[in-house]
Amino acid sequence: MSAREASAPPHRRNAVLDRLRESRIFQGLALISPANIYLFFFMILPLAMIVVLSFQSRGSYGEVVFRFNATNYTRLLDPVYARILVYSLGVGLGTTVITMLIGYPLAYYIARSPARQRSLLLFLILVPFWTNFVIRIYAWIMILRGGGLLDSLLQWLGITQEPLGLLYTPTAVMIGMVYEFLPFMVLPLYTSLEKIENALLEAAADLGAPPWRAFLRVTLPLSVPGMIAGTILVFIPAMGMFVLPDLMGGAKTLLIGNVIRNQFLTARDWPFGAAASMILMLMTLLLTLYYTRRAGFSEDLLV
Amino acid sequence: MPGEYAVELRDVVKRFVTPEGRDLEAVNHVTMHIRNGEFFSMLGPSGCGKTTSLRLIAGFEWPSSGEVYIEGEPQGHRPPFLRPVNTVFQSYALFQHMTVFENVAFGLEMERASKEEIRSRVGRALEMVRLMGLDRRHPKQLSGGQQQRVALARAIVKTPNVLLLDEPLGALDLKLRKDMQLELKALQQQLGITFVYVTHDQEEALTMSDRIAVMSQGKVLQMGPAVEIYERPTTRFVADFIGEANFLEGRVKSLKGDHAVVTIAAWGTDIAGLSTTKIEVGDKVAVSIRPEKVRLSDAPAAVENCLECVVSTSTYIGSDTHVYLDVRGQRMKVWEQNRTSRLDPRSIYRAGATAWITLPRENTLVLATD
Numbered sequence: 001m002s003a004r005e006a007s008a009p010p011h012r013r014n015a016v017l018d019r020l021r022e023s024r025i026f027q028g029l030a031l032i033s034p035a036n037i038y039l040f041f042f043m044i045l046p047l048a049m050i051v052v053l054s055f056q057s058r059g060s061y062g063e064v065v066f067r068f069n070a071t072n073y074t075r076l077l078d079p080v081y082a083r084i085l086v087y088s089l090g091v092g093l094g095t096t097v098i099t100m101l102i103g104y105p106l107a108y109y110i111a112r113s114p115a116r117q118r119s120l121l122l123f124l125i126l127v128p129f130w131t132n133f134v135i136r137i138y139a140w141i142m143i144l145r146g147g148g149l150l151d152s153l154l155q156w157l158g159i160t161q162e163p164l165g166l167l168y169t170p171t172a173v174m175i176g177m178v179y180e181f182l183p184f185m186v187l188p189l190y191t192s193l194e195k196i197e198n199a200l201l202e203a204a205a206d207l208g209a210p211p212w213r214a215f216l217r218v219t220l221p222l223s224v225p226g227m228i229a230g231t232i233l234v235f236i237p238a239m240g241m242f243v244l245p246d247l248m249g250g251a252k253t254l255l256i257g258n259v260i261r262n263q264f265l266t267a268r269d270w271p272f273g274a275a276a277s278m279i280l281m282l283m284t285l286l287l288t289l290y291y292t293r294r295a296g297f298s299e300d301l302l303v
Numbered sequence: 304m305p306g307e308y309a310v311e312l313r314d315v316v317k318r319f320v321t322p323e324g325r326d327l328e329a330v331n332h333v334t335m336h337i338r339n340g341e342f343f344s345m346l347g348p349s350g351c352g353k354t355t356s357l358r359l360i361a362g363f364e365w366p367s368s369g370e371v372y373i374e375g376e377p378q379g380h381r382p383p384f385l386r387p388v389n390t391v392f393q394s395y396a397l398f399q400h401m402t403v404f405e406n407v408a409f410g411l412e413m414e415r416a417s418k419e420e421i422r423s424r425v426g427r428a429l430e431m432v433r434l435m436g437l438d439r440r441h442p443k444q445l446s447g448g449q450q451q452r453v454a455l456a457r458a459i460v461k462t463p464n465v466l467l468l469d470e471p472l473g474a475l476d477l478k479l480r481k482d483m484q485l486e487l488k489a490l491q492q493q494l495g496i497t498f499v500y501v502t503h504d505q506e507e508a509l510t511m512s513d514r515i516a517v518m519s520q521g522k523v524l525q526m527g528p529a530v531e532i533y534e535r536p537t538t539r540f541v542a543d544f545i546g547e548a549n550f551l552e553g554r555v556k557s558l559k560g561d562h563a564v565v566t567i568a569a570w571g572t573d574i575a576g577l578s579t580t581k582i583e584v585g586d587k588v589a590v591s592i593r594p595e596k597v598r599l600s601d602a603p604a605a606v607e608n609c610l611e612c613v614v615s616t617s618t619y620i621g622s623d624t625h626v627y628l629d630v631r632g633q634r635m636k637v638w639e640q641n642r643t644s645r646l647d648p649r650s651i652y653r654a655g656a657t658a659w660i661t662l663p664r665e666n667t668l669v670l671a672t673d
Contacts, residue, residue, distance in 0.1 A: 202363055203396035205383040207457065208413035217409070221400045 054274035062268035072275035081259070085279065088256040092239035095177040099185040099234050100227065102178065107189035107226070108219075111196075122190070125183050137176060137247050144172050144248070168250030176248045177238060184237075185230040192226025193219070228292055236284050256280050307375060309465050309497040310337040310360055310388075315369035317355055329355040331521030332369070337499060339464075342491050344500040344508040347518035348544070353501045356518075357467050360499065362386045374464060384413070388465040389458040393473055395450050397442040403429070403453050404438035410461040428460035431490065448479050459490075465497045472507065484510050505545045509533065517541050533593075537579045539670045542591045549597070549635045551590040555582055555669070563669045565590050570631050575607050576667035589670050594638040596666035599626060600659050601651040608662040617652040626652055628660065635660070 020026050054072055059065040075081070110121045128136060143149040146163035154160045166172050196219060204214035242257030256276060263273030317330040330352045337343045345353035358364045359371055362383035371378045373387060389410070398406050407428055411421045429435055432452040442450055451471060458466055468487075472480045488511045491498045502508050508515050509529045516526040517540075525532060525541045536542035539550065553565040556573060563578045565588055574590050582588060603609055612630040619641075626637045637660060639652075651658045 197394070197396070199392050199394050199396035200398065202383065203390070203392060203398075203457075204409070205363075206361060206388075206390045207410035207461070208384045209409075210382075210384050213413065218398060 050274045050277055053271050054278050056271040058269040058271055064270055072272045073279075075272065076275060076279055081276075084254055084259055085256055085283070087254070088239055088280070089283065091173065091177065091241075091245070091255060092235050094174060095181055095238040096185075096231055096235045098174065098178045099181050100230065103182055103185035103189055103230065104223075104227075106182075107186045107193055110186075110190050111193035122187075125186055129183065133180070134243065134247075136180070137244055140172075140176050140179065141167060141248060144175065167248065170249065173245050173249040176244045177241065180244065181234045181238060184233040188229035188233065189223060189226040192223045192229075196222050231291065232288060236288065239284050240280055308336045308372070309339045309341075309374060310499060311335065311372035311375075312356065312359070313370050313372065315356070315359060315366045315371060317352075317359060317364060318367040328521050330359065330366075333518075333521070333523050335516060335523065335526065337465075337497060338514075340495055340497055341513040342488065342498045342500065342511055344502060344512040344515045345518055346502055346505060346508040346515050346544075348503055350520070351518040352521040353503075353518050354469055357390075357469055357499060357501050360465075361388055361390050361467050387463055388467055389461055389463040390467045390469065391454050391458045391471045393470045395442075395454040395471075397450055397453055397457075399442050402439050402441055403434065403445070406442070406453055407438075407457045407460050410457060414461070424460055425456075428456040431459065431493070432456045447474055448483070451475065451483070455487075455490075459494065459496075462494075463496065465499060466491075468498060468500045470502055472502075480507075487511060509545070517544060519544075534666075535579050536591070536668065536670065539589045539591065539672055542589075542668065542670060547594050547636065547638075548591045549594065551633060552672070553588060553590060555584050555586045555588055558582070558584055562664070563588075565669055567633075569633050574662065574667060575664050576662075576669045577665060578669040580671050582669065582671055587672050589672050591668045591670050592662050592666055594625070594636045595640075596663060597635070597637040598661040598663065599637045599639055599651065600661070601649075601656075603659045604661055606661055608664060608667065610660055610662075612658055612660055614652060614654055614656045614658055616654050624652060628658065630660065 053064065055068050055070060057065045057067055057069060057071065076085075110118055110125075113121060141148075145151075145167040146165055148167070150166065151160070151163045154164070166175075200218055200222075201214055204218045205211075209217065240257045240260075242255055242261050245255050246258060256279075260273050260276045260280070263269045263276060267273075312333050312335040315330055315333050316328060319327045319329055321327050333352070333356060335356075345356060347353050355364060359366055360373070362378065362381060362385075365380050378386060398409065401409070404425055407425045408421050411424060416424070425438070426435075429438060432455050434449060434452050434456060437445065437449065442453065445453065451474070454471065471487075472483050475483060484507055487498075500508070500511065509532075512529060514526065514528050515532050517524045517532060519540055525537050532541065533545055536545065542548045543550070551565075551567050551569070551574065553567040553574070556564045556566045558564075558578070561578050562575065563582065564573050564575050566573050567590065576590055578588075598604075603611065610630055612628040612635070615627045615629050615634070617624055617626040622641060624639045624641055626639060628635050628637060
């Protein structure tokens with residue numbers, strides 16, 4: 001006890017406070033409470049609100065009528081919405097698969113490049129992020145529209161005579177999605193691949209594995225954490241993406257994200273939008289869980 | 304012809320380009336013949352070319368010129384997976400995503416062996432390295448010594464005729480290292496295959512090898528059994544690198560067969576010794592004698608090479624006493640074995656005491672200075 005403490009007027013020691021202060025549980029809770037409070041107010045509470053909202057109904061003027069029912073969910077079983085959901089799933093999966101097919105060789109090439117080249121290549125992958133997302137989409141619109149850059153180039157080369165009419169088709173949406181999400185697949189894959197030390201491949205060769213077998217038995221399994229991380233980073237946003245399909249797909253391409261947006265902004269049927277959001281979230285969660293479990297994902301996700 | 308040598312390097316050169324753009328000969332015209340069933344070590348400081356030579360045998364590098372032969376067959380540009388040798392890596396290079404069993408079985412799977420064969424051969428390999436019962440663990444659940452043995456088992460399960468080992472004991476603590484040295488030697492004799500071992504630890508090389516190649520800066524300086532390397536080094540580098548040695552600079556005064564008389568530059572007087580290499584009268588040489596070979600006494604003896612000296616200091620090691628002397632301005636060291644247990648130090652070990660040392664001619668080597 002310091003001199004200052006000894007000379008201060010003695011005050012009563014609160015037994016309860018003391019016990020709280022000593023308790024490990026309380027200490028732990030106190031330490032995580034800032035994060036917990038943040039999480040509660042910005043994640044759990046809004047989520048709970050959406051869940052509650054999804055079981056209510058729309059009044060005639062667009063207001064929310066609080067009457068607990070599940071009609072929103074039964075409405076979603078309508079084939080129209082089912083088709084949209086399936087289509088969204090397809091876009092999400094398609095984007096994931098195509099970015100994986102393109103991204104893996106790309107990441108592999110970068111990981112095997114000499115150090116100086118590597119920084120340059122990674123830099124090139126990251127540069128598009130410095131430009132606004134919507135502007136990049138408009139750039140693609142300029143390229144893909146009838147009479148745009150792509151058409152002009154192909155006609156000038158003599159490969160086609162007529163405009164391709166790529167814009168406002170599902171193909172255009174896929175091109176845009178893959179372009180947007182490719183870095184999210186390449187970077188985790190690269191991180192995973194770069195960690196594989198050369199000695200491992202030498203050991204595999206030493207033990208009799210030709211390069212293709214060394215790839216299948218050593219490189220590929222060790223890059224699985226990267227593949228999982230890349231999938232999560234691509235699939236989840238891609239499922240719910242609506243800006244890009246809106247701009248590049250025209251009115252013909254409707255995804256679940258568009259539906260949700262329409263409900264909240266145009267149709268003003270918030271409960272229905274909330275229900276659609278819940279379905280989207282559940283689908284994403286289930287698929288991600290299934291995928292990561294299948295890939296043998298435990299604590300090795302550290303990419 | 305097959306059967307003559309397990310591994311041969313004939314005038315092999317391996318050239319690299321340094322980051323500054325210069326050419327570096329990591330292996331500089333090296334010729335080696337490694338016999339079947341021997342424990343052969345390549346010994347030298349970092350950068351001497353021993354690891355590169357090993358990698359040239361394994362197939363991870365290809366010679367810039369010269370040829371590598373395994374069992375009489377030139378390897379040319381053959382990749383590692385087609386060569387009948389296996390390697391134990393310094394970093395072990397275990398497959399982290401596989402169990403111990405799968406690691407060891409990998410090589411056999413590449414040979415497309417049957418499941419039963421794999422199981423029995425892996426079991427035997429694990430038994431030989433004393434790792435039974437751990438076959439379901441993953442490498443990161445093992446200690447360093449255990450990981451090293453997995454790397455060993457993985458290489459020997461394929462029963463290669465030649466096993467290459469790249470400083471496999473470097474990461475182990477001293478006691479474990481010494482135990483493993485004996486184990487590896489026993490294993491090699493039990494298996495009867497050729498071991499090519501790379502190390503920078505001379506004690507390790509001396510303990511385990513049938514023959515040693517001492518390397519420096521890409522060249523083989525001397526090759527032979529441990530005794531020969533130690534007792535009859537042919538260059539100053541080898542005498543210095545292996546064990547301890549005293550060196551006295553001088554010039555050759557006269558030669559008769561392999562007996563030489565050298566005038567020591569610092570003293571102007573002569574020392575008689577044995578030459579291990581070709582030298583001429585007038586050559587600059589280094590006279591070398593190992594500390595344990597010098598005879599120390601408190602009275603002069605009527606023999607050649609007897610010199611008066613003053614004790615600078617002495618260190619008691621327990622089994623030995625290391626005595627550091629000033630011999631007419633030249634510093635020399637003598638290791639005396641403490642043959643009798645005296646509780647009082649001998650009078651001639653005290654600092655400042657006068658003593659006489661004798662350099663027996665057969666242990667006094669005259670080496671060319673390189």
